[in-house]
Amino acid sequence: MDDSEFDVIEQYFLPLGEWSLGDTRVGPGDDCAVVQVPDSRQLCISTDSFIEGVHFPTGANGQLVARRSMAAAISDLAAMGATPFGMTGALTLVAVSAPWLKQFSSVVADLIKRWQIPLLGGNLSRGSELSVTWTVMGLVEPGRYLLRSGAQADDDIYISGYPGRAGYALAGVLQGREVAANLEKHYSHPTPRLELGKLINGLASAAIDVSDGLLADLQHLLTASGVGARIDLASLSDDVELFAACGQADGVRLALTAGDDYEVCFTAPIEQRKVLKQISEQLQLPLTRIGKIIQSKVVEFENVPRQFDPTTLTAQPGYRHFK
Amino acid sequence: MDDSEFDVIEQYFLPLGEWSLGDTRVGPGDDCAVVQVPDSRQLCISTDSFIEGVHFPTGANGQLVARRSMAAAISDLAAMGATPFGMTGALTLVAVSAPWLKQFSSVVADLIKRWQIPLLGGNLSRGSELSVTWTVMGLVEPGRYLLRSGAQADDDIYISGYPGRAGYALAGVLQGREVAANLEKHYSHPTPRLELGKLINGLASAAIDVSDGLLADLQHLLTASGVGARIDLASLSDDVELFAACGQADGVRLALTAGDDYEVCFTAPIEQRKVLKQISEQLQLPLTRIGKIIQSKVVEFENVPRQFDPTTLTAQPGYRHFK
Numbered sequence: 001m002d003d004s005e006f007d008v009i010e011q012y013f014l015p016l017g018e019w020s021l022g023d024t025r026v027g028p029g030d031d032c033a034v035v036q037v038p039d040s041r042q043l044c045i046s047t048d049s050f051i052e053g054v055h056f057p058t059g060a061n062g063q064l065v066a067r068r069s070m071a072a073a074i075s076d077l078a079a080m081g082a083t084p085f086g087m088t089g090a091l092t093l094v095a096v097s098a099p100w101l102k103q104f105s106s107v108v109a110d111l112i113k114r115w116q117i118p119l120l121g122g123n124l125s126r127g128s129e130l131s132v133t134w135t136v137m138g139l140v141e142p143g144r145y146l147l148r149s150g151a152q153a154d155d156d157i158y159i160s161g162y163p164g165r166a167g168y169a170l171a172g173v174l175q176g177r178e179v180a181a182n183l184e185k186h187y188s189h190p191t192p193r194l195e196l197g198k199l200i201n202g203l204a205s206a207a208i209d210v211s212d213g214l215l216a217d218l219q220h221l222l223t224a225s226g227v228g229a230r231i232d233l234a235s236l237s238d239d240v241e242l243f244a245a246c247g248q249a250d251g252v253r254l255a256l257t258a259g260d261d262y263e264v265c266f267t268a269p270i271e272q273r274k275v276l277k278q279i280s281e282q283l284q285l286p287l288t289r290i291g292k293i294i295q296s297k298v299v300e301f302e303n304v305p306r307q308f309d310p311t312t313l314t315a316q317p318g319y320r321h322f323k
Numbered sequence: 324m325d326d327s328e329f330d331v332i333e334q335y336f337l338p339l340g341e342w343s344l345g346d347t348r349v350g351p352g353d354d355c356a357v358v359q360v361p362d363s364r365q366l367c368i369s370t371d372s373f374i375e376g377v378h379f380p381t382g383a384n385g386q387l388v389a390r391r392s393m394a395a396a397i398s399d400l401a402a403m404g405a406t407p408f409g410m411t412g413a414l415t416l417v418a419v420s421a422p423w424l425k426q427f428s429s430v431v432a433d434l435i436k437r438w439q440i441p442l443l444g445g446n447l448s449r450g451s452e453l454s455v456t457w458t459v460m461g462l463v464e465p466g467r468y469l470l471r472s473g474a475q476a477d478d479d480i481y482i483s484g485y486p487g488r489a490g491y492a493l494a495g496v497l498q499g500r501e502v503a504a505n506l507e508k509h510y511s512h513p514t515p516r517l518e519l520g521k522l523i524n525g526l527a528s529a530a531i532d533v534s535d536g537l538l539a540d541l542q543h544l545l546t547a548s549g550v551g552a553r554i555d556l557a558s559l560s561d562d563v564e565l566f567a568a569c570g571q572a573d574g575v576r577l578a579l580t581a582g583d584d585y586e587v588c589f590t591a592p593i594e595q596r597k598v599l600k601q602i603s604e605q606l607q608l609p610l611t612r613i614g615k616i617i618q619s620k621v622v623e624f625e626n627v628p629r630q631f632d633p634t635t636l637t638a639q640p641g642y643r644h645f646k
Contacts, residue, residue, distance in 0.1 A: 034368075042359050043360050046356070047412070051449075121370055123370050125372045126377060
């Protein structure tokens with residue numbers, strides 16, 4: 001690193017390390033950060049990279065990159081039912097742009113407080129491609145975490161929030177179309193479902209972070225659990241705003257396959273329906289029951305809209321960004 | 324992610340997550356890994372990115388990228404005096420090359436065991452630039468870690484190992500020159516000084532991981548401690564093999580500025596000389612006393628070789644890779 005790199009770190013990133021939850025003994029700036037881990041806790045850890053032109057559009061502003069990348073990374077903690085504990089970030093810049101860095105760092109400063117996840121350290125490099133890699137850590141009580149592998153036959157399958165809205169908004173942005181604010185915000189201001197993850201921890205039988213599309217990520221949950229699913233496609237049209245904007249066939253397709261939501265897909269025994277309804281009301285967050293787990297290792301669809309061909313789904317399992 | 328990305332993860336990386344220190348409750352493959360943190364420990368954490376053409380030569384084989392990037396990342400734990408606990412890796416590939424992935428993953432498999440640092444999770448992306456970002460975690464007893472900020476006037480300054488050899492070897496590799504195996508191995512097979520870090524934890528007054536060149540990183544230690552240094556350049560010629568290969572002036576320049584070593588620079592009170600000599604013998608690792616801390620916030624040089632102009636050093640503080 002040379003002086004300009006240290007200047008960027010000092011100006012934009014070292015101040016972000018000053019906020020902590022009280023556990024930080026050494027913040028960013030030494031060889032390592034040091035944090036006190038509460039006794040009798042297990043640490044959940046996940047790492048995610050976000051690359052310009054792959055995970056966000058080329059030329060995206062610093063706010064969007066910070067918001068979407070942080071939400072996506074922290075969404076993995078939500079899906080484990082973990083409480084955020086800290087994160088590190090590795091940023092690779094093609095060039096030093098003060099406005100971009102100001103946008104990026106001010107959103108990070110805001111979100112680490114909003115989502116209560118201190119920035120413990122970072123790395124700044126120059127490269128030929130803009131990217132950011134977040135490593136997030138959370139805490140759970142011993143053994144109390146949500147896995148992908150616990151779904152049982154007859155369990156209900158739920159999806160949180162508004163699957164498909166972010167994908168609809170992204171398509172609009174890329175095509176230069178105007179998108180209603182109530183749909184657009186799910187792309188530009190995604191929210192990791194941290195409160196939900198904690199509330200369903202202990203009552204859900206399995207959970208997965210949705211980031212590659214509902215159907216693709218549900219498939220990972222089904223594989224890990226050794227089961228199948230019957231999906232009621234009519235349940236997806238509960239999102240009347242999305243369906244009004246794009247029609248039934250596109251609405252179903254987006255809700256099932258768009259890889260731009262950071263929602264939680266989870267399963268729970270039927271007897272939890274009442275509690276989950278209360279949680280949904282408490283959080284003012286839709287928890288849509290989209291189907292049920294079946295023993296047979298297949299995915300079946302019910303109430304298929306007339307204009308929609310479900311065989312196209314197998315050729316499009318989420319967002320493909322790897323050749 | 325699509326199928327080919329999952330295939331790469333399954334074939335090359337999931338097997339690496341099977342080895343653990345006994346604390347891993349959930350390995351790679353779910354939304355997060357889960358590890359049990361021993362009670363009454365503090366967690367040290369650091370993240371580092373390594374980018375093709377910046378941190379390693381374009382076209383480098385998978386072994387070299389794995390060895391050098393892992394050593395560099397883990398060297399930060401060594402400089403804190405921490406015991407490795409776990410790591411995550413985020414790999415960005417331009418294309419899927421089975422031979423390269425085999426080289427890379429087999430070296431990672433070897434080194435996580437050698438350095439006792441389980442692979443807890445990872446991320447695989449496609450991008451236009453090959454890079455790997457490691458986030459390393461280590462444990463210390465509460466308050467027992469090495470900072471950059473504790474150096475006091477009259478403390479001795481030490482450097483571990485063989486500063487300059489890796490830089491000499493890299494220059495040889497880039498120029499197509501043959502380099503003696505005993506020098507070359509410090510470039511191709513760097514070793515994080517984990518045992519050293521643990522043994523000097525509690526007796527060194529300050530320490531820093533050297534990765535940007537001895538002088539540049541010493542300067543960070545001096546700044547953090549609010550002191551200066553008097554460096555005896557004659558001490559560097561203890562490395563007779565390096566000096567025989569490249570001459571006195573280049574030997575001094577490389578030892579002070581080459582950014583390719585992963586050694587530990589540290590300071591210690593004079594009364595620790597005897598113990599440090601024993602540690603050096605125990606580890607069969609040179610601990611070269613290169614000077615002393617002074618109150619005045621400057622860096623002075625003694626015994627400057629006749630062919631060597633120390634004023635060139637201020638214009639070359641380590642490897643500059645940021646414009």
